[in-house]
Amino acid sequence: MGVATTGGDAPGMNAAIRGVVRIANSKGFEVLGFERGWEGLLSNRFRPLTSRSVGGILHLGGTILHTARCLEFKKDEEVRKAARTLELNNIDGLIVIGGDGSFRGARDLGKKTGTSIIGIPSSIDNDVFGTDETIGFDSAVNTAVGEIDKIRDTAISLERIFIVEVMGRTRGFLALTVGITVGAEIILLPEVKYENEEIFRTFKEIKEKGKKSGIIVAAEGIVDTHQLAVELEKATESEVRLSVLGYTQRGGNPSARSRLLASLFADEAVELLSRGEGGRVVGLQNGKITSISIEQSCKTEKPLELNLLNLARRLAA
C-alpha cells in the first residue's frame, strides 16, 4: 500500500500515517510513504514505513511525509508518471490523507490508473462532504479558542471590541464553531450575508446594556476587516482592534479527538483497501465510522448547520 499527505497540513496527519502503517502491518501489508504529496508520486520519491518508523509521531503536529499544495492531474503525462510510480512499486492501494482538493486529484488519478484509492479527510477547514468532522478540525478550533480566550483579557481590560479573523478557506465551519465557543457577539461567515448596520446596531445595544467589550469572529477573506474596524470604531465610539490568527491554527499537537478520528479513519481505510474496495472517502456520520464514494464527496457541497448561528446570537446576548 502507499500513503501520502496532500494539501494543507492539519494536526493529526501523523496520527493517521501511524494508524495506516500499523493497521496495514497487522494485516500483513507493507506500506510506502510518498513524500510531498502528489510530487512524491510524480517523481517516485518515497520511503518504506514500518511500525517502528512511525513510533513517536502520534502526538506531533505537521506531517513527517511533508505535503505540498494540490495540483490536479490535468495533463495525461502526469497521470502516466503517477501510474508508473504505482506500478513500479507494486502499489495495490493508495491512501490519501488530505482535504477536498486532494480528493479531486485522487478521484482523477483513480479513474485514469485503475488504482484503488481511499481518502482520509484531514483538514482544519472541515469542508469535506461525507464526514461530520475532519482530522485536525477539533485541534484548530481549540487553538483558535485558546488564543481568543487570551485576546479577551485585553478586550475586557481596555474595553475594546476585537475583530478576530480565523481560517476556513471558503467555508465557515471553523469560524462558526470558534465563534459559538468563545461567546462571540457577531460571527461572520461566507455562507451568510450581513449588513454593517446590523453589526453596528448589535454593539450599540450591547453597550447600552453595560457591556464594554466584545468579540467578532470572522472567517478569512469575506470582509475587509481593516475597513470594518475603522467603520465600527466610528459607529460605536469604542476602540476596535483587529487580530488575524493565522498559521498557528494549522499546527500544534493534535487534540485527543483529532488523534482518535485519525486512528478510526486509518482503521477503516485499510480495512476497505484490504477488501479490495477503492474510490471511497472514509468519514464520521451520525457518530459512526463509514464511507462514501469519492465521486460523491467531490461533487457535493457540505452543508453548514446555520441554526447554530441563531443559538450563538442568543448565547451572546
Added chain:
Amino acid sequence: MGVATTGGDAPGMNAAIRGVVRIANSKGFEVLGFERGWEGLLSNRFRPLTSRSVGGILHLGGTILHTARCLEFKKDEEVRKAARTLELNNIDGLIVIGGDGSFRGARDLGKKTGTSIIGIPSSIDNDVFGTDETIGFDSAVNTAVGEIDKIRDTAISLERIFIVEVMGRTRGFLALTVGITVGAEIILLPEVKYENEEIFRTFKEIKEKGKKSGIIVAAEGIVDTHQLAVELEKATESEVRLSVLGYTQRGGNPSARSRLLASLFADEAVELLSRGEGGRVVGLQNGKITSISIEQSCKTEKPLELNLLNLARRLAA
C-alpha cells in the same frame, strides 16, 4: 426556573449555567441559581442569575454555583425541605447539571414533588446513559493526554515504563479514550479482566522489538498500581514508575467541544422545560441532540465500546 450543579465538578459546567440563563432569558424566564448542589435546595440558598451575571464565565473551569457530593433524597424530611424551597420561589422547572448520581437524586425529587426536572449530563467520567458524551469529558481527556505527552518525554529519555492512573470512578470511558490517544501499550479498564502475565508478556515482546519505554493507562481503583509496578519491574527488568494524574483532570478551561455541548444541552433543556416537559435527561446520540427519560438514564448502564480496545492494541504494536 432553577438551576444547580451537583456532584463532582467538570469543565464546562459554567458554560452550561451561562447557556441555561441566557436561553431562558431569551424566552422570558427568570433563573435562580441554587448553591452547593442539593444543599442550596435544602437550605433555600440561591442567587438570581441574569444574562449579565453569567458573563465572563464561559471559559472558566469549576462552577460559580459551587457543588457538593451527591446525597440521595432518602428521608421524607429532605424531600419536603427541597419541595418547600421550590414552592417558596415559584420554581416551575429545575435544571440539574451533573452526573448519574445527581440524576438519581433528581429523579427522586421529581417523583416526590411533581416538579419538572431536566438533567444536563456533565461529568468527566462520561458514565451517563442516554448521551454519547458528557460535558467535561473531552476536556478531561485532553488534560490527561497533555500530561501523558509530557510523561512520555521522561519515559523515552530514561527508557522506562510508566503506569499512569486516570480517573473514571467505576467506569473505563476516560481510560479507554486517553489510552488510545496517547498510544498506550496496555489499557486497564474495570470492564475488562486482565492477567498480570499478559501485561508482562506484552512488554517483553515490545522490548524484543527494540522499544525500550512504554505506557500503561489504568482506570483508578481497579488494580494496586504500586504492586503492579513492582512486579512488572521484576518481570521485564525495565525500570517502572507510577504516576497518578489526579484532580487536574477535573479542572482547567473547558475544551471547545465541552463548551459546545454545554451550549447545545442548555438550549435543549430550557426548550423542554418551556414546553412543560420534565423528567428527562438531554444528550447527544448519533451526532444529534435529543433526550431520554431520567428513569431510563438512571437504571441503565452505559455500554463501553470495547472494540476500541482491540484497535488500541493494534495501534500500539
Added chain:
Amino acid sequence: MGVATTGGDAPGMNAAIRGVVRIANSKGFEVLGFERGWEGLLSNRFRPLTSRSVGGILHLGGTILHTARCLEFKKDEEVRKAARTLELNNIDGLIVIGGDGSFRGARDLGKKTGTSIIGIPSSIDNDVFGTDETIGFDSAVNTAVGEIDKIRDTAISLERIFIVEVMGRTRGFLALTVGITVGAEIILLPEVKYENEEIFRTFKEIKEKGKKSGIIVAAEGIVDTHQLAVELEKATESEVRLSVLGYTQRGGNPSARSRLLASLFADEAVELLSRGEGGRVVGLQNGKITSISIEQSCKTEKPLELNLLNLARRLAA
C-alpha cells in the same frame, strides 16, 4: 494608598494588584483602586480593594482595574483634577503599574502634586530602564514561542519560510528573546540595521545545507513584512508566508516568573511608600530587587544586549 494600572495590559498586572493590596494590608494601610488608569484619577472613579476582593485573580490575565492608553498630564487642569482626587481620598502614596509611558505621566503628576508615587514596571515590551525584566515580559515571550512552535509544524511540513511579526512597540526585547528561543534563522530588530540581500543570502545558504524551511522573527513596525515576503520568495524560490502574532501576546495566564516578579515588585513598592519614599521605579537588577528614581527611568533608554544576536546566528546555523 492608591493603585492604578495604566497603558497596555500585561499578564501579571492582577498579581501585582493583589500583591500591593495584601502587603499594604499587612502593614496596616488601606488601598483604593483607581479604574481605567489615569481616567480614574481624573474622574475620581475608584473602588476600595481588600485582601478578600483581590482573591482569585493571581492567575488571571488582564487587569481587574481596567486600563486605558496613557495620556500625559500636559494641562494644568488635569493635574489639578488628579491632585484633587488624591487629596479627597487621603491618598498618601500612589502605586502605578505600567510601562514607561505610564511612568512619564507618574513623574509629572508627582512633581506637580507632591504625592509619593512608585512605579511597578509591567509591560510585555520590557522597555523600562531600571529593571532587567518587566512583569508580563516572560509571559508574552512564552506565548509567542508557543505559537511559533506551532507555526514551525507547517513550515517544516510544507517546506516554507515564515516571517513572524511579534510585538515590542519601538524596541526589540521581545523579538530578540523570542527569536533566540525558537531558533529563528533571522531576527529583525529596530535597534539593528539590516539589508534584504543579507536575508536572502542567509536563506540561500541554509537551503544549500539541506534545510528547506525557516523562521524570521521581526519586531513589529520596522519593515513592510508583506513586501519582504514577496521579495524573499522571488530571491529564494521558496514559498514564504507571513504571520502577525498580535494581541494574544498581551493576554493569557501569567507565567510563574511574571507572577513572582509581580509579588516581589509589589512588596518593594509598598515598603518604599511605607517609609515615605516616592518618585521611584522598582526593578530587578542583576538578580536583586531594587529601585531607581522615576526621573532617571524616564529619561534613559534601556540598552538591548546585542551580543545575543550573534549567539542566535551561530545557534541557527
Added chain:
Amino acid sequence: MGVATTGGDAPGMNAAIRGVVRIANSKGFEVLGFERGWEGLLSNRFRPLTSRSVGGILHLGGTILHTARCLEFKKDEEVRKAARTLELNNIDGLIVIGGDGSFRGARDLGKKTGTSIIGIPSSIDNDVFGTDETIGFDSAVNTAVGEIDKIRDTAISLERIFIVEVMGRTRGFLALTVGITVGAEIILLPEVKYENEEIFRTFKEIKEKGKKSGIIVAAEGIVDTHQLAVELEKATESEVRLSVLGYTQRGGNPSARSRLLASLFADEAVELLSRGEGGRVVGLQNGKITSISIEQSCKTEKPLELNLLNLARRLAA
C-alpha cells in the same frame, strides 16, 4: 568534544545539546554524543552529532541522548573504562549536562583521567550550587503552576483544601517558587520545620475570614501527606484532598527561559573548553553568565531564600 546528559531528565536538555553542537561546530570542533549518560562512556556507545542532526530538537522535552541514573565512579575499573573511551575517540573535552549527582561523577572522572570536563546545570530541582537557576527549573515550575491552577478550580467549586506534592528531591526550590506563584496558604519545605498545629490554625483562621478553600504545596518526601490530609480534615472540618503532581513536571516543551539558559550555558561551556579550561560548572549568578569550579559546586549546599516564605505568607493572607 564529547557531550552527555546524565541523571534525571529536565526540559531544555535538548536545547543544551543543540547549543553545544552548533557552537562547537562554529569554532571548528566536532562533537560526539555519548548515550544513556555515563553508560555510554563505560561502553563506548555514542553517535556523532552535527549541526543538522540536532535540528528540530530545540523545543522538545526529554533528551535525544537518553540518560540514566547517576553512578559514581567508585571502582578504578570504571574510571579506566571511561578514560579508555575518551582516549579512543580523541575527546579533548567533555561537557556533562545534568544535576549535582552528575557533577560529582564528573569531578571524579576529571580528577582520575585528566580530561577537561565542564558541567552544564540542568535539573528541575534547581539544587546546584554556583547557579541561581538550572535549565529545566522554570519549565517544571510552570508545569506545576499550570496544574495547580486547574486543581484550584475544583478546590473552589467543592470548597476543599488540597495538599499538592511537588518534586524537588531533597530540596525546596521547586515547592517554594510554585507555592508563592500559585498563592498557596501553606508551603512545606525540607529546609523549614513546621508543626501540624500551625497548619491547622492557619486554615481555621482562613475559614473564619470566609475563605472556604485552600492550597498546601508540599515538597515530596518531607511529610506523610496522606496522614496530614486525614488530620487536617479532622481539625478543620473541611474536606481535604491530596494530589501528587509526579512526572509531568519533568517533561513537556521547555519554557522560553529554560531554552535561553540552555543556549547561554552551552555557549559558555564550549568557550571554556575551547580555551582549554576544565573542571568548572557554568552558571547564572546575579543575572550574568559565569562559572565556578566543579569541586566547589559539589561540596557546597545551595542556600534557599527563605525570606520568600515570609512574603508568601503575607500574600496568601
